[in-house]
Amino acid sequence: xxxxxxxxxxxxxxxxxxxxxxxxxxxxxxxxxxxxxxxxxxxxxxxxxxxxxxxxxxxxxxxxxxxxxxxxxxxxxxxxxxxxxxxxxxxxxxxxxxxxxxxxxxxxxxxxxxxxxxxxxxxxxxxxxxxxxxxxxxxxxxxxxxxxxxxxxxxxxxxxxxxxxxxxxxxxxxxxxxxxxxxxxxxxxxxxxxxxxxxxxxxxxxxxxxxxxxxxxxxxxxxxxxxxxxxxxxxxxxxx
Numbered sequence: 001x002x003x004x005x006x007x008x009x010x011x012x013x014x015x016x017x018x019x020x021x022x023x024x025x026x027x028x029x030x031x032x033x034x035x036x037x038x039x040x041x042x043x044x045x046x047x048x049x050x051x052x053x054x055x056x057x058x059x060x061x062x063x064x065x066x067x068x069x070x071x072x073x074x075x076x077x078x079x080x081x082x083x084x085x086x087x088x089x090x091x092x093x094x095x096x097x098x099x100x101x102x103x104x105x106x107x108x109x110x111x112x113x114x115x116x117x118x119x120x121x122x123x124x125x126x127x128x129x130x131x132x133x134x135x136x137x138x139x140x141x142x143x144x145x146x147x148x149x150x151x152x153x154x155x156x157x158x159x160x161x162x163x164x165x166x167x168x169x170x171x172x173x174x175x176x177x178x179x180x181x182x183x184x185x186x187x188x189x190x191x192x193x194x195x196x197x198x199x200x201x202x203x204x205x206x207x208x209x210x211x212x213x214x215x216x217x218x219x220x221x222x223x224x225x226x227x228x229x230x231x232x233x234x235x236x237x238x239x240x
Contacts (some may be wrong), residue, residue: 020213039239040203041191045184049229050215053164058132058139060086061158067123079105079126079149082155084129089150093143095134103129122204137164137225162224166212169229176231177207184235191240200238209231 064079066072083102091099108125134140140162147159188199210233213219215226 002116022055039102039197040236041188041239042234042236043184043187043191043197043235044063045180045182045187045235047180047183049172049176051166051172051227051229053137053166053225053227054135055165055167056132056134056137056145056162057165058134058140058162059160060130061160062086062128062130063156063158064126065156067122068123069077072124074169075124075126076105082131083128085155086147086157088131089146090130090143092137093146094139095132095143098134099132099134101131101133103131134164161223163229164225165222166227166229169210169212172229173210176210176229177233180207180231180233181201181205181235184233185237188235188239189239194239195239200240202235204236204237206234208234 041145058160062079062082064075064082068077083105087100087102091097105126106126108127110123110125111119112123114120132140142164144159147157151159185199192199211222211230213228213230214221214224215228217223221227
């Protein structure tokens with residue numbers, strides 16, 4: 001056959017329930033080619049999983065300030081006392097000491113001057129930080145709320161949002177690739193039935209990258225506990 005016949009079609013979705021909300025289905029187009037007596041179908045197979053973050057990173061910052069004749073040494077004492085209060089709250093709330101890492105206390109001096117560059121006031125800022133790295137991901141939200149008690153007591157705390165990560169991708173990769181490949185074969189079989197042929201072995205296979213996205217978000221993978229993992233494979237099958 002000297003000419004190449006091509007036809008494309010959108011494959012119907014075939015949803016496979018996995019876990020709580022994951023599904024596998026088929027997308028893209030199928031090519032049916034007759035070239036040198038070899039017929040092939042190229043299809044895409046999709047696999048998805050709904051997973052939960054297993055690691056959280058949380059940074060808390062606290063500030064002590066003074067002006068005029070304030071003694072810097074006194075400010076350091078106050079900053080260290082604030083640090084101790086925050087760390088104790090974290091430990092009492094369920095975090096291990098190994099998960100809580102107090103950082104250095106940074107010193108900043110600011111000068112306020114008038115239009116004539118005459119010194120009007122000096123301000124001193126001591127900014128400290130505490131980092132929490134934990135696999136107790138659900139505990140983080142509860143303890144963040146408890147920090148409000150310290151804020152109500154007068155502590156100047158910046159309660160930064162935590163970053164949630166899913167670190168077990170390698171554990172689910174093989175099964176997801178297998179599922180995506182199976183879905184691609186089902187899609188090829190549906191097309192082959194319409195074309196009056198049968199699906200044979202694999203001529204070529206290409207695996208796309210794994211994509212992790214926060215549930216309900218258009219981009220990003222650190223904001224929410226629940227995440228969707230997705231992979232698409234492109235498989236070319238022989239048609240008999």
